[in-house]
Amino acid sequence: MxxxxxxxxxxxxxxxxxxxxxxxxxxxxxxxxxxxxxxxxxxxxxxxSRWALLEAVFHDRVEALCARAGELSTGPDARQALTTWLCELAVYSTTTRGLVTSLLRAPQESESCSAMLVTAGEPLRRRAAEEGTVRADVEMIDLVTLVKAIALAAESTSAAEAERLVRLALEGMSPSRR
Structure with missing residues (x-):
């Protein structure tokens, strides 16, 4: 260029x-x-497109979230690491004006911010699934979509509310204890 x-x-x-x-x-x-x-x-x-511009606006911020997933991947508790990262993603998405709308509306492409988040979170999810603390049928795309929806719903409330809702929703990802 x-x-x-x-x-x-x-x-x-x-x-x-x-x-x-x-x-x-x-x-x-x-x-x-x-x-x-x-x-x-x-x-x-x-x-x-508008979405291409928004991807450029949020790219560096999303890279920081992806790096955070890498930092958390070495922690002793896989489920806690995944939960912490998803809560941080929700808080960040709720407090960064326009991010959640961008993530929800942009086309899913391999280079998109959403795809970057799914890729970054996958090792956290896989490790928790391997340890049996997350159901094996839970996919990272599902968790990122859940967080984006919660962040959108909480956008007019607070980051604390977004985190509370993510923690509440994540209780459903545990294997049943029968």
Missing amino acids: RVDAQRNRALIVTAASEAVARDGAYASLEEIARAAGVGSATLHRHFP
Whole structure:
């Protein structure tokens, strides 16, 4: 990418980050282009859809969540590590304006933020399943979808409420004790 194209892309992502923080995932693309000092065509050349732009806005933040999953994977309690990570994902999604809408609405592609989260959380889920503390039929995509739905529901309340709801929902992932 040429230097001026790289600069324009960075300006667009910065303007979009500010607009999404202020107005949410449906911030005006025209206003973002104007704030970045580029035309609408330039914005669309770099980001062919709203979701592509949102992926760029949230990519670094999602990478941090993915790194956190890696940190937790070495803990002594596999179920606790998975629960902690899912709660942190819910809190972060609830408190980062526009993130949960972006995660729910964006197309599922292998490079998407949602796919990154599923991939990062899978070792936590697999380890807990291998230890028998999570049902074997629970898939990581199900858990991430559950967290996204809870974060969306709690978006107008609080991060604490999102965490409480995730913990409540996760009780259902335990193997039955008959």
